[in-house]
Amino acid sequence: MKITRKEFLKISGACLVALSGKKALAVLDSGANRQASSSTGKVRKQLGMVVDTRKCAKAQGCTKCIDACVQAHNIPSFPNPAHQIKWIWERPFGDLFSSYETQYLEPSLKDQSTPVLCNHCDNPPCVRVCPTAATWKREEDGIVMMDWHRCIGCRYCMAACPYGARSFNWVDPRPHIENLNPNFPTRTKGVVEKCTFCSERLAAGQLPACVEACPERALIFGDVNDPKSEIGQLLAKSYTLRRRPELGTGPNIYYLV
């Protein structure tokens, strides 16, 4: 069969158009699917937490949630504050919500120490920047997970997280752990770590250690997208604050004031 140059160019052009059209259709299709699932399909489970600051204020100076987390996850304590490892920690309320602040904010509320932890964002910037997929958003419950085996310690995630929820192991943490918990690994020098909502306890059907330890029941944990859950009902009937929602990260830790 003989083919002229003109015919050859026509056929190749048509093939290119067909190929690119197929790609474009696939992209459009996936977009449409996503929209359909978010509008009509089942709402995705998203674990989150409500911190009831009023209940928390009743026990000022209490650090039971932090202590429980430290014990459960072999978190070291370093003399140098620059080396500190934080999964759940406390900050004055005024610092956390400086954009909501007025000069008339009650001094007691402004200085009230408030628990802070990873927000397990809807759109986590740490996950977007991780070059090794060592941190990812878990499909089934929305937890922002960590795989310490895979972390190369580049600390992009720490730069990306607007909440300072990630800590880096500058030195070997093991000698600085007070009581080793044999059921949980320690970490090693050179990896980043953060709160994982106690994924290991959730897998065993338990609540996160901080939630269980709080004597005032100020931490309420559950699926924020489930209107029947305790946390869903609480969120529906009360006005809550989130840390820096304007950044578009979709934080899932809610503060009840």
Added chain:
Amino acid sequence: MRDRVWVIAGLFLFVGLVTYPMWHDLLAHTVSRPPQLVLPRNAKQCVAPISYMRTSHMKLLMDWRRQVVRDNLHKYVAFDGKVYDMKFSGTCLKCHSRQDFCDRCHNYAGVRTPYCWNCHLTPPEVTRSAR
């Protein structure tokens, strides 16, 4: 071919050096032994047949790690139908000791000690800290 003597002498020297461990053992009347592993007393059967564990324990450990950390699966159904928790410290190290099992074979084979121990605790470390 004036170098014949040197070449042949060199060959002998080379073969002699390469086979030195054999000669040494023969002359010293010693016998090289495989590593003396301390086998667990509290269990008769590992999570997989011994032949598989011997050749592929690293693959099994990697599979467990992937399933637990990344796929949120925690139970392992063994070849004999028994169900195990996929835990390195909680299941593997309940029977096997690092010093008397893992390290002995790894040292004998000259295989670099893997970095499991940088994070995963061995029972002696736990008892030391509890003291």
